[in-house]
Amino acid sequence: MTLEGVRFDLYHWMNAHTSGDIVVSLPAEKIVFTGDIIDRPTFDPRIHQEKDGNTIGWIVTARGMLEIDATQYVAGHGPVHTKAEIAERLASAEKKREQIKAMVEQGKTLDQIKVALSDPPSQGRVPYPSYTEVVYSELTMKMK
Numbered sequence: 001m002t003l004e005g006v007r008f009d010l011y012h013w014m015n016a017h018t019s020g021d022i023v024v025s026l027p028a029e030k031i032v033f034t035g036d037i038i039d040r041p042t043f044d045p046r047i048h049q050e051k052d053g054n055t056i057g058w059i060v061t062a063r064g065m066l067e068i069d070a071t072q073y074v075a076g077h078g079p080v081h082t083k084a085e086i087a088e089r090l091a092s093a094e095k096k097r098e099q100i101k102a103m104v105e106q107g108k109t110l111d112q113i114k115v116a117l118s119d120p121p122s123q124g125r126v127p128y129p130s131y132t133e134v135v136y137s138e139l140t141m142k143m144k
Contacts, residue, residue, distance in 0.1 A: 013064040014057035018048045021061060025068050032068050036076035037061055043092045044120075044131035055097055055135050062090040093131070100135045110136045 011023040024033040073081040
């Protein structure tokens with residue numbers, strides 16, 4: 001899509017942070033606007049299940065963003081990130097999701113998993129569920 005001579009591309013791979021996630025790329029400038037998919041400089045993604053976000057979608061979307069030829073990733077909140085920083089956040093989220101999955105398969109409770117992973121307390125004005133809590137919820141819902 002081109003607007004006043006500026007080309008920009010829009011992407012939506014899956015629901016990630018929420019169901020309304022749109023990634024905007026300015027190819028000539030090698031800039032990607034991530035919206036809230038990439039949030040403050042914490043490593044764990046913030047997923048709003050109540051708005052149809054999910055962790056698999058976040059992972060798929062982060063992978064998609066890394067496929068875009070860009071050098072700067074402008075977060076919805078927080079600093080501008082490099083491709084390497086996005087890759088590091090993706091790797092961290094994938095690893096943590098696999099760790100949670102393994103512990104769920106072992107029959108561990110959410111509290112046991114949170115202790116094992118040193119899950120941080122909720123941050124910010126509103127106590128959102130942690131990434132660990134969201135992954136646990138997704139995995140245990142599928143098992144029921």
